[in-house]
Amino acid sequence: MSKIISIHSFRRGTGKSNIAANLTTLLALEGRRVGVVDTDIQSPSLHLNFGLAEAQVTFTLNDYLWGKCDLRQAAYEVTSNLAVDPDWKITGQAYLVPASIDAKEIAHVLRGGYDPSLPQAGFQKLIQDLALNVLLIDTHAGISEATLAVVALSDVLAIVLRPDLQDYEGTSLTVELARRLEVPRVLLIVNEVSSAFKATQVKSQIEAACGCEVAAMLPHSNEMLALAGTRLFTLNYPTHPLTLALKQLAAQLVA
Amino acid sequence: MSKIISVHSFRGGTGKSNSTANLSTILAAEGRRVGVIDTDIQSPGIHVLFGLDEGEMVHSLNDYLWGKCEIKETAHDVSSHLGPGMKGKVFLIPSSIKAGEIARVLREGYDVGLLNDGFQRLVEDLKLDVLMIDTHPGLNEETLLSIAISDALAIIMRPDQQDYQGTGVTVEVARKLDVPSMYIVVNKVPPVFNFDEVKSRVEQTYNCEVAAVLPHSDEMMTLASAGVFALRYPDHQVTGLYKQIAAKLIA
Numbered sequence: 001m002s003k004i005i006s007i008h009s010f011r012r013g014t015g016k017s018n019i020a021a022n023l024t025t026l027l028a029l030e031g032r033r034v035g036v037v038d039t040d041i042q043s044p045s046l047h048l049n050f051g052l053a054e055a056q057v058t059f060t061l062n063d064y065l066w067g068k069c070d071l072r073q074a075a076y077e078v079t080s081n082l083a084v085d086p087d088w089k090i091t092g093q094a095y096l097v098p099a100s101i102d103a104k105e106i107a108h109v110l111r112g113g114y115d116p117s118l119p120q121a122g123f124q125k126l127i128q129d130l131a132l133n134v135l136l137i138d139t140h141a142g143i144s145e146a147t148l149a150v151v152a153l154s155d156v157l158a159i160v161l162r163p164d165l166q167d168y169e170g171t172s173l174t175v176e177l178a179r180r181l182e183v184p185r186v187l188l189i190v191n192e193v194s195s196a197f198k199a200t201q202v203k204s205q206i207e208a209a210c211g212c213e214v215a216a217m218l219p220h221s222n223e224m225l226a227l228a229g230t231r232l233f234t235l236n237y238p239t240h241p242l243t244l245a246l247k248q249l250a251a252q253l254v255a
Numbered sequence: 256m257s258k259i260i261s262v263h264s265f266r267g268g269t270g271k272s273n274s275t276a277n278l279s280t281i282l283a284a285e286g287r288r289v290g291v292i293d294t295d296i297q298s299p300g301i302h303v304l305f306g307l308d309e310g311e312m313v314h315s316l317n318d319y320l321w322g323k324c325e326i327k328e329t330a331h332d333v334s335s336h337l338g339p340g341m342k343g344k345v346f347l348i349p350s351s352i353k354a355g356e357i358a359r360v361l362r363e364g365y366d367v368g369l370l371n372d373g374f375q376r377l378v379e380d381l382k383l384d385v386l387m388i389d390t391h392p393g394l395n396e397e398t399l400l401s402i403a404i405s406d407a408l409a410i411i412m413r414p415d416q417q418d419y420q421g422t423g424v425t426v427e428v429a430r431k432l433d434v435p436s437m438y439i440v441v442n443k444v445p446p447v448f449n450f451d452e453v454k455s456r457v458e459q460t461y462n463c464e465v466a467a468v469l470p471h472s473d474e475m476m477t478l479a480s481a482g483v484f485a486l487r488y489p490d491h492q493v494t495g496l497y498k499q500i501a502a503k504l505i506a
């Protein structure tokens with residue numbers, strides 16, 4: 001059974017894309033066939049994590065939404081980019097569907113809108129075409145119709161937030177909407193938890209405020225900050241506490 | 256002469272709302288009448304920094320955009336939440352935090368021209384010295400409009416690969432829109448970085464002045480938006496840098 005897992009957050013800058021990229025990596029390293037779609041059309045970034053150069057890209061998610069191609073044609077295998085050492089044997093596969101970084105194309109999709117039922121058909125077909133075990137979807141933050149359409153077709157919705165009061169209200173709203181859309185599993189990922197906080201206390205505070213289970217408390221990491229979104233944290237710091245916490249999270253998500 | 260200042264970032268999570276709240280507070284503490292408008296309709300947050308609860312919100316920006324009220328009726332005087340040191344005033348125009356209202360505005364859109372009228376009316380009605388606009392990240396119509404009518408623009412970025420690309424686009428657009436003064440603020444810089452190097456690299460990349468390079472601060476992270484940093488930590492290095500940015504923007 002393949003699974004669609006959406007990684008969402010109400011506010012931006014919670015680390016959603018970095019988490020999606022690292023979960024994709026961890027699942028592929030464990031031997032799974034994983035796809036990840038960058039649906040953050042307004043400000044795409046996953047291509048950077050996976051080192052997918054603009055020159056390598058023919059079609060993007062935008063082209064699919066405009067009916068110019070199949071979603072399969074916009075999927076790029078990035079498995080070899082995960083090998084820190086060229087001798088590494090990676091048993092799984094990772095595929096990335098990037099969004100366009102061309103300002104005109106971004107504006108085009110935003111201005112014109114697109115058929116919200118398109119992703120549903122496309123994602124199912126992509127899973128079949130690439131024989132995926134897991135499809136991860138990096139959403140655009142906030143509550144929009146396009147995002148809700150993606151959320152509605154997910155098996156699991158993971159909502160990322162920081163232990164910051166600005167994030168609480170919106171996260172609980174999102175949880176409520178996901179429940180109404182009958183998403184089978186909704187969970188929270190708390191990111192950038194300062195070591196000055198008592199993690200268990202913050203966890204129960206957030207669970208109470210948002211009315212939802214917290215699946216992971218990811219520590220704030222200066223190393224992650226210094227990586228500056230250029231590479232994949234879990235590959236660069238395989239034994240870091242953050243990597244270990246992400247591994248546990250990955251296992252929970254596919255369980 | 257009153258001024259309109261937009262605070263923007265291409266990506267989210269750069270600290271845009273926190274910066275807007277701090278700059279507004281600093282300008283008000285010096286005796287100005289400051290309006291702060293949250294045009295981040297998709298994911299409002301700045302009201303939390305000013306301690307405005309949902310229950311206290313009478314009208315939001317959404318109500319104005321739907322023609323339910325005048326723009327000045329959406330302004331909430333939050334000066335008293337900021338403590339006794341305020342010589343001036345802070346008026347907050349919040350966006351709605353109700354899911355139905357967020358979804359409606361996204362679904363139906365709104366007349367962007369109304370925003371522009373609203374900005375001008377606010378400045379007059381509340382006799383503002385400064386109107387600060389907390390924009391929605393990325394490039395969209397309302398953001399372009401806010402930028403186009405601004406006297407000064409602050410673009411916030413982190414020293415992060417994901418931010419470098421997008422900031423370039425924003426700077427370019429702002430130039431075409433002839434914003435009279437424009438600054439970049441580099442935020443959340445890891446302490447291990449060489450700050451001078453970051454500054455000159457950013458300035459060279461975008462050919463735009465960097466108003467300040469702010470270090471990542473554990474105190475800011477631990478404060479977790481429970482208040483305005485500059486008030487809690489008046490002598491902190493970051494507060495000093497915010498003052499420096501405020502002075503440039505208002506000049």
